[in-house]
Amino acid sequence: MKQIVLIGYSPADKKAWPTGGLGDTLVDLxxxxxxxxxxVMSPLLSTACFLPSExxxxxxxxxxxxxxxxxxxxxxxxxxxxxxxxSADAATLLLRTRRIxxxxxxxxxxxxxxxxxxxxxxALIYNYWAFSAIMSFLIENNTSWTEKTLDAFRRSLLEKLxxxxxxxxxxxxxxxxxxxxxxxxxxxxxFQICAHAADARLRDILTSCxxxxxxxxxxxxxxxxxxxxxVSTICSLMPLPHNEVYHSYNEETNHIGLYQNCFVRGKDxxxxxxxxxxxxxxxxxxxxxxxxxxx
Numbered sequence: 071m072k073q074i075v076l077i078g079y080s081p082a083d084k085k086a087w088p089t090g091g092l093g094d095t096l097v098d099l100x101x102x103x104x105x106x107x108x109x110v111m112s113p114l115l116s117t118a119c120f121l122p123s124e125x126x127x128x129x130x131x132x133x134x135x136x137x138x139x140x141x142x143x144x145x146x147x148x149x150x151x152x153x154x155x156x157s158a159d160a161a162t163l164l165l166r167t168r169r170i171x172x173x174x175x176x177x178x179x180x181x182x183x184x185x186x187x188x189x190x191x192x193a194l195i196y197n198y199w200a201f202s203a204i205m206s207f208l209i210e211n212n213t214s215w216t217e218k219t220l221d222a223f224r225r226s227l228l229e230k231l232x233x234x235x236x237x238x239x240x241x242x243x244x245x246x247x248x249x250x251x252x253x254x255x256x257x258x259x260x261f262q263i264c265a266h267a268a269d270a271r272l273r274d275i276l277t278s279c280x281x282x283x284x285x286x287x288x289x290x291x292x293x294x295x296x297x298x299x300x301v302s303t304i305c306s307l308m309p310l311p312h313n314e315v316y317h318s319y320n321e322e323t324n325h326i327g328l329y330q331n332c333f334v335r336g337k338d339x340x341x342x343x344x345x346x347x348x349x350x351x352x353x354x355x356x357x358x359x360x361x362x363x364x365x
Contacts, residue, residue, distance in 0.1 A: 071121075071125055071128070071129065071363050071364060072190060072191055072192040072306070072362070072363045072364075072365070073132065073136075073147065073190060073191050073192070074114070074117075074132070074133065074137055074147065074191075074192055074193075074194060074363070075147045075149070075170075075186065075191050075192070075193040075194070076099055076110065076137060076147060076148045076149065076193070076194050076196075077099070077148075077149045077150070077151050077167065077193055077194070077195045077196070077200060077204065078098070078099035078110070078148070078149070078150055078151065078195075078196045078197070078200065078312075079150070079151055079152065079155070079196055079197030079199055079200040079312050080096070080099055080100065080103050080105065080150060081150060081152060081153060081154045081155060082095065082096035082097055082098060082100060082150060083096070083153075083154065084096055086100065086102055087102065089102065090102075097148075098148050098149045098150045098166075099148040099149065099150060099196075101138060105196075105312060105313055109196055109310070109311065109312055109313065110196065112352055113194060113310055113352075113355050113356065113359060114133055114137070114194075115356075116352045116353065116355055116356025116359070117129070117355075117356050117359040117360050117363065118130055118133075118356075118360075119356050119360075120353075120356045120357045120359075120360035120361075121360045121363065121364075122364075125363075125364075129363070145184075147184075149164070149166060149167050149170065150164055150167065151163060151164065151167055151195070151197075151199075151200035151203050151204060152164065152199070152200065152203060155199075156199045156203075156215065156216070156217045156220060157216070157217055158216055158217060158218075159216065160214045160215060160216050161203075161214065161215060161216075162213060162214045163203055163204075163207055163213045163214070167204075168207065168213060169182050169184070169185070170182070170184050170185060170186050171186050171204065171207060171208060171303065172185065173296050173299055173300070174299060175293070175295065175296055175299075186303060186306075188299070188302040188303045188305065188306040189302075191306060192306050192307075192308065192359070192362050192363055193306065193307050193308065194308050194310055194359065195307055195308065195309050195310065196310050196311070196312045197311075197312035197314070198224070198253050198254075198256060198257040198260070198309065198312075198314065199220060200312075201257070201260060201307070201309035202220050202221075202223060202224040203215060203220060204307065205223075205224075205227065205304065205307075206220065206223045208300050208303060208304060209227070209280050209283050209284055209287070209300065210223070210283065210284060210287040210288075210289050211287070211289040212287075212289075224256065225249060226283065226286075227279060227283050228249055228256060228259055228260070229249050230279040230282055230283065231245075231259070231263060231275065231276070231279050232245055232246065232247070232248070232249060232259075234275045234278060234279060235272070235275055245259070245262070245336065246259075246336065246337055250332075250336065250337055250338040251338055252329075252332060252338050252339065253314050254311065254314040254315060254329045254332045254333050255332045255333070255335075255336055255337050255338050255339075256336075257309055257310075257311060257314065257333060258332060258333040258334060258335065258336035258337075259336040260309040261308065261309050261310070261333065261336075261355075261358070262336050263276065264304065264305060264307055264308055264309065264362075265308070265358040265361075265362065267304070267305035268305070268365055273301065273305065276301055276304065276305070277297065277298075277301045280292075280297065280300055280301055280304070281297060284297075306362070308358070308359055308362060310355065311330075311333055311351075314329065314333075315329040315330050315333060315351070323339075324339065328342070330350075330351040331345075331348055331351075333351060334348060334349060334351055334354050335348065
């Protein structure tokens with residue numbers, strides 16, 4: 071069973087109330103942060119619900135001791151992606167997070183005990199900006215972005231994936247024909263691609279898109295082993311909502327649960343028809359993450 075790694079979008083540049091063994095400044099993906107109970111704990115709990123019963127004790131023990139832990143000397147598998155929130159000013163991928171995702175050809179895995187191994191780790195990445203930054207680093211070797219440049223990357227990559235997926239039968243047959251405009255729907259598309267990347271045809275599409283995106287960048291071409299490692303790593307990432315599912319609630323145009331359904335179906339709210347048979351988001355995420363843990 072793969073080990074879970076958490077990567078969040080909550081820069082640790084604010085003061086905090088000392089508690090639980092933590093000091094007066096925030097740590098990476100701080101458990102005192104307001105989004106932690108809803109957006110971090112819920113996917114972990116839902117994953118446990120869908121794991122085989124014989125795997126649940128080991129999973130929960132690992133989560134308690136090595137993911138949520140905040141006691142002195144503990145180095146939990148929790149990280150932030152960026153040094154600050156994305157805006158018109160450039161935000162930078164934190165050095166510690168860069169080191170985790172360095173390709174083995176750049177820095178052998180044994181040089182960093184926290185290095186990401188796609189055969190052993192599964193990263194849950196919260197927020198579409200954080201996920202897009204990790205993807206851009208893996209594919210284009212970029213480490214700094216403004217809102218405009220990171221948005222352009224996300225659109226470019228997703229448009230390639232949709233274009234190449236058109237008419238392809240396999241694990242996924244309901245990708246939209248055009249790119250959704252809302253962040254939550256785009257994050258849902260990312261999730262579908264990562265969740266079903268074990269499908270050989272979808273993995274081939276992803277490989278082609280990664281290569282094309284790399285070739286369009288200023289970075290040097292990837293060797294075949296580096297391309298394979300990059301795709302394997304992307305297949306071991308799971309993009310999850312941060313607080314996008316609660317943005318702009320409106321009694322008439324954004325009912326409770328609508329944006330959650332946009333994530334599940336990878337589609338914009340406009341034209342999305344109510345479907346009581348569509349899965350609840352926490353179940354949808356839990357099933358997919360539990361399955362990926364077993365791959």
